[in-house]
Structure formats: C-alpha cells, structure tokens
Amino acid sequence: MSKNQQIQQRKDAAIARGMGNLYSAFVTKAKNAELWDAEGNRYIDFGTGIAVCNTGHSHPKIVAAVQKQVKNFSHTCFMVNPYEQGVELAEKLNALMPGDTPKKSIFVSTGAEAVENAVKIARAHTGRRGTIAFTGGFHGRTSLTMALTGKTAPYKHLFGPFPGDIYHAPFPMAIHGVSVEDSIHGIQTIFKTAIEARDVAAIIIEPVQGEGGFYAAPVELLQYLRELCDKEGIVLIIDEVQSGFGRTGTFFNSERAGIEADIMTMAKGIAGGYPLSAVVGKADIMDAPLPGGLGGTYGGSPVACAAALAVLDVIEEEKLVQRANEIGAQFEQRIQAVAKTYPSIVSDIRIHGAMIAMELVHDGDAHKPNTELTQKIIAGAQEAGLILLSCGYYANVIRFLPALTITDELIAEGFDKFDSMLAKLLG
Numbered sequence: 001m002s003k004n005q006q007i008q009q010r011k012d013a014a015i016a017r018g019m020g021n022l023y024s025a026f027v028t029k030a031k032n033a034e035l036w037d038a039e040g041n042r043y044i045d046f047g048t049g050i051a052v053c054n055t056g057h058s059h060p061k062i063v064a065a066v067q068k069q070v071k072n073f074s075h076t077c078f079m080v081n082p083y084e085q086g087v088e089l090a091e092k093l094n095a096l097m098p099g100d101t102p103k104k105s106i107f108v109s110t111g112a113e114a115v116e117n118a119v120k121i122a123r124a125h126t127g128r129r130g131t132i133a134f135t136g137g138f139h140g141r142t143s144l145t146m147a148l149t150g151k152t153a154p155y156k157h158l159f160g161p162f163p164g165d166i167y168h169a170p171f172p173m174a175i176h177g178v179s180v181e182d183s184i185h186g187i188q189t190i191f192k193t194a195i196e197a198r199d200v201a202a203i204i205i206e207p208v209q210g211e212g213g214f215y216a217a218p219v220e221l222l223q224y225l226r227e228l229c230d231k232e233g234i235v236l237i238i239d240e241v242q243s244g245f246g247r248t249g250t251f252f253n254s255e256r257a258g259i260e261a262d263i264m265t266m267a268k269g270i271a272g273g274y275p276l277s278a279v280v281g282k283a284d285i286m287d288a289p290l291p292g293g294l295g296g297t298y299g300g301s302p303v304a305c306a307a308a309l310a311v312l313d314v315i316e317e318e319k320l321v322q323r324a325n326e327i328g329a330q331f332e333q334r335i336q337a338v339a340k341t342y343p344s345i346v347s348d349i350r351i352h353g354a355m356i357a358m359e360l361v362h363d364g365d366a367h368k369p370n371t372e373l374t375q376k377i378i379a380g381a382q383e384a385g386l387i388l389l390s391c392g393y394y395a396n397v398i399r400f401l402p403a404l405t406i407t408d409e410l411i412a413e414g415f416d417k418f419d420s421m422l423a424k425l426l427g
C-alpha cells in the first residue's frame with residue numbers, strides 16, 4: 001500500500017465523510033504553481049485551493065510577512081486588543097472597493113461568514129427581512145448561506161429546513177436559454193407573488209458564478225440591479241469571494257459594469273492561503289449594527305492580516321491583474337484547440353481572466369451534460385500530474401484556476417498533460 005493510500009485510510013477513519021477529498025494526493029510541499037505529495041510525486045496546480053492562492057503557493061514576500069508577525073504575536077482578538085495591521089488592511093480594502101462613497105470594513109474568517117454578516121448588516125440597515133439570490137449561486141455552507149445557495153446536491157440535501165424569506169431568481173445562461181429578461185421577470189414575479197420590494201433587505205449576486213459554472217452576470221443585469229436597489233431602498237451585495245483579487249483580469253469583477261455595490265464580500269485570494277474574509281461597504285450601511293453585533297474570536301487574525309497586506313503588495317508589484325488576462329489568453333488558445341479536436345464534447349468555453357471554464361456535453365448539445373467524462377477527467381488528473389476542479393449544475397464543467405504567478409512554461413506543460421490524458425480517455 002502506498003503512502004498516500006495509507007494516509008487516506010487514516011483520513012477515512014478519522015474525519016467525517018461529509019468533508020471528502022477530491023484527490024488522494026496528500027501534500028507535503030507547494031511552491032508557486034506546483035505541489036508535491038507524500039510520495040514525492042509532482043503536480044501542476046490548476047486549482048490553487050479553489051482560487052485561494054492567486055499569488056501562488058509560499059510566495060516569499062507573504063512567507064516573510066507571516067514569519068515576522070508570528071514572532072511578535074499570533075492572536076489577541078481584534079475586538080479586545082486591536083492592532084495596526086487590521087486597521088491598515090481595512091483602509092486599503094476601503095480604497096480598493098469600486099465607488100466614491102466612503103467605505104468601512106469588518107473582518108471574519110471565511111467566505112460564508114462574510115456573506116452571513118453582509119445579510120445581517122443589510123437587515124440592520126433597512127429594518128427588512130427578505131433576501132433575493134440567484135439560481136446556481138454559491139454563498140457558503142452555514143444554514144443561512146445554504147439557503148442563499150442556488151444548488152441542491154451536495155450543499156443543501158439532508159440539511160433543511162432553511163431560514164425563511166430567501167428567494168431565488170433565474171441567473172442568465174445564454175447557452176441554456178436563460179436571458180437577462182428572464183432574470184428581471186423572475187425578480188418582478190417574486191415581488192408580485194412572494195414578497196414586496198419594500199420588505200426586501202438585500203439582493204446578492206456573484207458577478208461570476210463559482211460553483212454554478214463560471215457564468216458571468218451580464219453587465220446589463222448588474223446595472224439593472226443597481227438601479228432597482230436604488231429605487232426600492234434595497235442593499236445590493238456583490239459576492240466577490242471567488243472572483244476578486246485580480247482573478248478575472250480586474251481587481252474586482254464587478255468593475256466591468258461600472259457600478260458601486262452597497263456591500264461587497266471578499267475572501268479566498270485575500271490572504272494567500274491564510275483564513276481571512278472581509279465585508280466592505282458604504283460606511284453608513286456598515287455602521288447600522290450596534291457595537292458587538294459583528295465580529296468573531298478569530299476574525300481579522302493578525303497573521304492573516306499581515307499576509308493580506310503582503311498579497312496586495314505582490315498583486316501590485318508583479319502586475320497580477322494584467323497577468324490574469326495573459327493567462328486567460330493562453331488557456332483559451334489551448335482549450336479552443338481541444339474543442340476543435342473534439343467538437344462533440346465541448347459546448348462552451350468561458351474565459352474571465354484566469355477564471356476559466358470548459359463545459360462538457362454529449363453530441364455537442366448544451367442540454368446534454370457529460371458528467372461522466374468530467375468525472376473521468378478529474379479522476380485521471382492525479383495520475384497525469386495535474387490538480388483540476390469541476391463545477392456546474394451537473395458537475396460537467398472543468399474549471400481552471402491557476403495561480404496568477406504561474407509561468408508560461410508551466411501552463412504549457414500542464415496543458416500537455418491535460419491533452420495526453422484526454423487522448424487516452426477518448427481513444
């Protein structure tokens with residue numbers, strides 16, 4: 001039995017099955033866009049811990065910042081004895097969030113916590129109860145964020161009942177026949193049949209859906225939501241947990257729509273792998289909860305704040321926002337070649353900087369998801385020396401989330417491995 005298999009057996013015996021693992025490659029070392037497992041096998045990482053390590057694994061500047069902070073102190077609780085690193089990070093995130101309105105921030109530890117607190121803030125500000133989300137959206141695994149999430153298995157199955165006053169409108173997906181007009185009609189139908197606009201506290205949307213399949217919200221929809229929320233006094237929450245920090249070729253993806261969110265949630269790429277998330281929003285809205293109504297024991301960890309400050313420096317110094325678009329162009333060229341070679345299995349390619357998706361189908365039909373092939377590709381990736389992820393309603397989308405620091409050579413090598421694996425699977 002291999003070392004990886006031995007550890008997998010121990011993991012299965014010690015950790016609940018609900019916290020499954022995609023690969024039985026137990027990592028012992030990681031550097032930039034490469035991983036090594038317990039047996040010394042090397043992998044090219046096209047997943048980056050689900051868009052967390054935008055700045056690559058173990059970036060020297062982030063490692064140095066963390067080491068320096070740990071030598072000083074690792075925890076005091078920001079709500080007891082705060083520290084300048086948290087204040088400085090808040091100042092920088094307030095300035096980075098699009099829009100001229102004065103901003104304020106809070107820090108928590110996970111994307112789900114950020115979303116949950118964003119909804120709490122919206123309710124406190126408006127005095128209203130309802131929240132509208134979108135089908136296919138993913139916002140977390142807590143009770144409230146599961147209710148917001150617009151995908152059942154595995155996130156909602158077995159876990160109900162969920163909190164009330166949560167409603168879902170259809171998310172536009174052109175290749176599946178869902179238009180912006182359908183989304184707008186869905187929202188208006190909610191207002192007419194389920195909850196009046198004056199009782200809605202917030203509308204929350206991912207500008208690019210993560211688990212939903214990397215479908216981007218059309219600019220037209222984002223601008224409509226901004227106008228609607230202004231008209232009805234609703235708080236517009238933009239969930240940039242997966243799409244933020246340069247991932248899509250702008251610092252935040254919603255910049256492309258030219259709108260200012262009321263509240264924005266941030267996590268994943270914020271701190272280079274250290275647990276940190278943020279809720280950033282218009283100051284008057286953020287100040288609605290009373291002192292003590294927000295926060296948490298570990299929220300705004302000084303170590304994670306030090307890492308996040310280093311992440312912001314790396315993104316700027318290494319021009320990683322621009323690099324995301326260069327990476328996307330290289331992946332597009334390689335994926336288009338796959339589509340040309342196997343036209344019957346690829347229905348759509350979605351490139352948003354370095355947030356990249358290839359949707360797999362049967363017979364070239366977008367309405368015939370090829371979940372089986374997707375599962376085979378994910379399963380075969382470990383043997384090929386790759387880390388890949390899937391997503392989508394039917395888990396038929398291969399998603400590529402390379403580090404923004406990945407080299408051109410590693411992209412080429414990784415896709416050579418992908419092509420060889422695909423040729424083997426398809427004969």
